[in-house]
Amino acid sequence: xxxxxxxxxxxxxxxxxxxxxxxxxxxxxxxxxxxxxxxxxxxxxxxxxxxxxxxxxxxxxxxxxxxxxxxxxxxxxxxxxxxxxxxxxxxxxxxxxxxxxxxxxxxxxxxxxxxxxxxxxxxxxxxxxxxxxxxxxxxxxxxxxxxxxxxxxxxxxxxxxxxxxxxxxxxxxxxxxxxxxxxxxxxxxxxxxxxxxxxxxxxxxxxxxxxxxxxxxxxxxxxxxxxxxxxxxxxxxxxxxxxxxxxxxxxxxx
Numbered sequence: 453x454x455x456x457x458x459x460x461x462x463x464x465x466x467x468x469x470x471x472x473x474x475x476x477x478x479x480x481x482x483x484x485x486x487x488x489x490x491x492x493x494x495x496x497x498x499x500x501x502x503x504x505x506x507x508x509x510x511x512x513x514x515x516x517x518x519x520x521x522x523x524x525x526x527x528x529x530x531x532x533x534x535x536x537x538x539x540x541x542x543x544x545x546x547x548x549x550x551x552x553x554x555x556x557x558x559x560x561x562x563x564x565x566x567x568x569x570x571x572x573x574x575x576x577x578x579x580x581x582x583x584x585x586x587x588x589x590x591x592x593x594x595x596x597x598x599x600x601x602x603x604x605x606x607x608x609x610x611x612x613x614x615x616x617x618x619x620x621x622x623x624x625x626x627x628x629x630x631x632x633x634x635x636x637x638x639x640x641x642x643x644x645x646x647x648x649x650x651x652x653x654x655x656x657x658x659x660x661x662x663x664x665x666x667x668x669x670x671x672x673x674x675x676x677x678x679x680x681x682x683x684x685x686x687x688x689x690x691x692x693x694x695x696x697x698x699x700x701x702x703x704x705x706x
Contacts, residue, residue, distance in 0.1 A: 454553050458566050466574055470581045481582045482525075485575060489525050492518040492571035499564065506614050507624040511607055513543040517572045525575075533585045534592035535599040537576045537682075538675045544572040546674075550640050588682055596675050604629065604668055616657035631664045 473481050496518040499508045510516055517540045524532040547569050553562050579585045607628040615625050615632060627633050630640070634648030647663035 454557050454562070455548075455551065458570075459548065462570050462573060465570075466577055466581075469574070469578060473578075473582055478584075481584055485579060485582075485584060486525055488571065488575055488578075489518065489521045492575065493522055495564070495567050495571065505624050506618070507626050509626075511610070511626075511628050513540065513603070513629060514547055514569055514572045516603070517543075521575050528585075530585060531591070531595045532599065533576070533579065534588060534595035537580070537585075537588060538592060538596045538678055539600050539671075540572050541576055542671070542674050542678050544569045587686055588679065593676060593679055596679075597672065600672070600675070607631075608664060612657055612659060616655075629667060631660070631667050632658070634660050634663050637663060637667075 469484070473484055496510045496515050502508070510518065517536065520532060520536050520540070523529065524536055547565075551565065556562070580587065608631060611626045611628045611632050625632065627636060630637050634645075637647060638645050644663075644666060647666050648660060650660065650662045652659040652661060
């Protein structure tokens with residue numbers, strides 16, 4: 453119930469914001485997105501108020517999106533936008549599909565999760581529909597590959613080092629992009645059980661190469677698929693607009 457309610461409210465919110473701002477000035481549209489991103493940054497960093505742990509650092513793709521978006525909006529960087537539109541929307545879609553609200557509906561972490569991923573979806577979608585950023589072009593896949601690969605490599609090294617160095621009883625292991633614990637990956641996707649078959653360990657530092665490689669390849673493939681779906685939506689939208697214009701009579705009686 454909570455899941456469907458969330459998706460419904462998110463859809464309505466995007467539609468309402470689009471129609472409220474579609475005829476406003478470019479400055480108003482830009483200020484809307486800047487406000488949303490600043491609110492997102494505040495929300496993303498809020499768990500740190502509950503105490504510092506490495507696992508609470510905003511390094512999951514949907515957490516770090518707040519900082520990518522902030523840079524994207526301030527600098528109006530199209531390359532970062534291409535990456536964010538593909539990678540973050542795909543990441544948010546996966547998170548929304550796989551979420552399981554098995555705790556009390558209005559618990560802190562459930563509400564935080566809902567707000568977090570709502571921001572991740574709203575900002576890039578409105579950036580396109582309100583015309584702040586142009587449509588994706590062929591450079592989008594290249595931009596996504598470069599930035600996502602750099603991000604993925606960073607969290608792989610960071611997570612491996614942190615988990616290997618800190619073995620205290622009260623330590624919460626990091627599992628950024630779910631690449632450090634095959635058990636968690638299997639809980640979400642039972643058919644990936646094979647990813648834990650190879651386990652490398654070097655003096656406390658652990659790596660599951662099949663898990664890491666599978667996550668990287670599958671996520672890239674989903675991004676490329678989403679790119680072509682987006683291009684298809686562009687073509688469909690253009691065809692509908694062209695058909696609508698063609699069907700208008702040349703003369704109308706007043």
